[in-house]
Amino acid sequence: MEKQVDEIDRVIKNAIQVMQDSKYQIYEILDSARDEAVALQYQMHELMEETARICDKVDELERKFRLARLRLTEVSRDFMKYAEEDSKQAYERATQLQVELLIYREKESYLKTRRDDLQKRLKNVETSIERAETIGSQMNVALEYLSGDLSQLTRILESAKNRQLLGLKIILAQEEERKRIAREIHDGPAQSLANVVLRTEIVERMLSKQEFEMVQHEIVDLKSQVRMGLEEIRKTIFNLRPMALDDLGLVPTLRKFVHDFEEKSKIRTSFEVKGKENRLKSAMEAAVYRLVQEAFSNAAKHADPSYVSCKITYDQDEIRLMIEDNGRGFNLNSLELKGKEQTSFGLIGMRERVELLEGQMEIHSTENEGTQIIILIPTNVDKREE
Numbered sequence: 001m002e003k004q005v006d007e008i009d010r011v012i013k014n015a016i017q018v019m020q021d022s023k024y025q026i027y028e029i030l031d032s033a034r035d036e037a038v039a040l041q042y043q044m045h046e047l048m049e050e051t052a053r054i055c056d057k058v059d060e061l062e063r064k065f066r067l068a069r070l071r072l073t074e075v076s077r078d079f080m081k082y083a084e085e086d087s088k089q090a091y092e093r094a095t096q097l098q099v100e101l102l103i104y105r106e107k108e109s110y111l112k113t114r115r116d117d118l119q120k121r122l123k124n125v126e127t128s129i130e131r132a133e134t135i136g137s138q139m140n141v142a143l144e145y146l147s148g149d150l151s152q153l154t155r156i157l158e159s160a161k162n163r164q165l166l167g168l169k170i171i172l173a174q175e176e177e178r179k180r181i182a183r184e185i186h187d188g189p190a191q192s193l194a195n196v197v198l199r200t201e202i203v204e205r206m207l208s209k210q211e212f213e214m215v216q217h218e219i220v221d222l223k224s225q226v227r228m229g230l231e232e233i234r235k236t237i238f239n240l241r242p243m244a245l246d247d248l249g250l251v252p253t254l255r256k257f258v259h260d261f262e263e264k265s266k267i268r269t270s271f272e273v274k275g276k277e278n279r280l281k282s283a284m285e286a287a288v289y290r291l292v293q294e295a296f297s298n299a300a301k302h303a304d305p306s307y308v309s310c311k312i313t314y315d316q317d318e319i320r321l322m323i324e325d326n327g328r329g330f331n332l333n334s335l336e337l338k339g340k341e342q343t344s345f346g347l348i349g350m351r352e353r354v355e356l357l358e359g360q361m362e363i364h365s366t367e368n369e370g371t372q373i374i375i376l377i378p379t380n381v382d383k384r385e386e
Contacts, residue, residue: 023139030132033125040122047118051111052201058108061101068094192229196222250285251277251312254292258310265300268307275314280379287357288319288377294350295323295373303327303371318359321375329365347373 072090075082199222207215245253255271262269280288292310299308305327313320347363350373354361359377 019139023136026132026136026139030129030136033129033132037122037125037129040118040125044115044118044122047111047115051108051115052205054104054108054111056205058101058104061097061104065094065097065101068097192225192232196225196229199225245285245289246282249277249279250288253289254310254312257289257293258296261296261300261308267300267305269296270307270309272309272311273314274311277314278379280319284357284377284379287353288321291321291350291353291375292323298347299323299325299327299371303329305370317380318376318378321373321377323373323375324370326370329367329369329371331367332363332365350375 068090072087072094075087075090199218202218251273258269258271261267279285296308296310299305303325305325308325309323311322311324313322351361354375354377357377359375361376362374363371364374365371
């Protein structure tokens with residue numbers, strides 16, 4: 001066995017060295033992609049300013065060209081009143097403005113094409129950055145896992161192999177959660193703030209043209225967008241760690257979550273509590289909250305239900321959760337196969353989390369007849385250990 005441990009130790013060290021070298025290469029690619037993204041964003045900013053200037057110029061030339069055409073029509077119609085020189089000047093003025101307008105329209109079209117191209121390039125670079133960050137975070141997790149204390153390797157190999165894999169999945173799940181939160185901030189508040197900046201520039205242009213009535217309407221829309229952005233930020237903060245969980249406890253926080261879920265998804269919900277509510281440890285309350293959150297999210301994403309319910313029962317030594325939906329259901333025999341694609345999320349991930357709490361989880365589902373999830377979590381673990 002000692003020889004096997006030494007051999008495994010050597011293999012692991014070689015793997016760590018290869019992964020460290022690869023990690024530095026990934027970081028170099030990531031830094032290069034980030035630099036390119038910054039450069040593209042700077043180009044995009046300059047291009048947007050130039051486009052705005054050209055658009056203003058096109059508007060100005062169109063107005064002048066309309067006036068010149070009216071002047072030419074007037075001179076041509078009343079040729080007895082105007083001299084030949086006036087007619088010539090009106091024609092030359094209209095022709096000059098027409099040519100200039102065509103040139104600036106061509107510039108406007110070119111700038112819009114270039115803007116679209118820059119947006120595509122920037123999107124591709126951001127996708128590359130996201131992929132590199134994901135690979136880098138996964139490699140960091142693996143390196144941290146492999147670089148741990150190997151002195152107890154024999155015991156780990158013999159008695160805790162499944163728990164090792166479960167621990168790695170939990171760490172990976174944390175990394176994925178961080179990635180999800182970053183994406184929510186990027187797609188939500190960050191986009192809203194960028195749009196606010198753009199709308200503010202539009203208001204400034206309107207003010208310079210003294211279009212006060214349009215400015216008033218634009219400011220009303222702008223105020224609405226700021227409120228929506230603030231609401232998205234509050235929701236993101238709540239999803240990170242519901243403050244009500246520490247202040248009010250599990251039941252009020254779950255009741256609010258179920259209510260918000262119904263408003264957002266338009267799926268009818270119900271929430272029921274049985275037994276006397278007892279405050280649990282903060283970590284356990286957070287774990288139970290996440291289980292309900294995951295179950296509701298899975299139902300909304302995959303089951304297409306019109307109704308989802310949650311019933312929580314407090315017993316003396318355990319807490320019982322029952323989450324039901326009337327969605328499309330699924331074949332329980334295919335759950336293990338789907339588990340490989342779901343990694344640590346979905347029902348497989350929920351079962352693993354329940355096992356960490358030394359609890360039990362049952363799933364009852366039939367195709368086109370909905371799903372029922374029953375979770376039993378002991379609340380007297382400390383007493384049993386004593």
